[in-house]
Amino acid sequence: MTHKKVGVKQRTSYSLEEKLIVVKYTQENGRNAAAKHFNLDAPMKKRSGTPGRKAFYPEAEKILYSWIIEQRKKRFAVNYISIKLQMCKILKESSIQAIYSAGEYEFQGNLSWINFFMKRFGLSLRKRTKISQKLPEDLEEKLNEFRRYIIRLRTLYNFDLNSIFNMDETPV
Known part of the structure; x- marks a missing residue:
């Protein structure tokens, strides 16, 4: 069978x-x-349609997107916590409460919501990768002092010029 x-x-x-x-x-x-x-x-x-989940608060998310772009223009850091807090603030606005009456109470703002929001608007969190050093005010004086030090070492130990080189990075 x-x-x-x-x-x-x-x-x-x-x-x-x-x-x-x-x-x-x-x-x-x-x-x-x-x-x-x-x-x-x-x-x-x-x-x-757009990738990810459908937005529960599309009008509020448009305002949030504009806020993120504005923060980036001002060169301010935007992270998950600031996005969640700003969305809570937006949902408390009277114009938004007229659209989503229980929005501020229902909104959870968990990590998956933030990820789907970012995906819907084509955003990514950015991280500062390098903070450059500030040059000292007495740079010229320090450079001249270093040159004199090298010349003293060279004459003291009789270094050949071929034995002297510049290294920008510290070897590991």
Whole structure:
């Protein structure tokens, strides 16, 4: 006795010609009409829209995005905590509460929300990679002092000029 598997569909492969017919029909009649006409499953339909989850507070997120861009223009650091706090502040504004009445109470602002928000708006957290050193005020004096020191060492130990070189980085 053999058992038939319930709910399992056999995958079908389509030729290039068949795919072109479906694409043409889709361009003329729309994706949903083509799916219905050719009896295509949902997974075969192309997913559209922005990546990640749908926004629960799209208007508030637009304001938050503008705030982040403004902070970056001012060269201020923006991190996960500041994004969450700013969103909470936005959701308390009367104009936003008129749209999302319980928004400030329902909003959790967890890490996954922040990641999906960043993905929706094409943002990434930036990190300062290098903070350059400030030159001392008496730079010229220190350079001249160093030159005199090298000349004294060279004459004292009779170093050959080929034995002296400059190294910018500390070797490890």
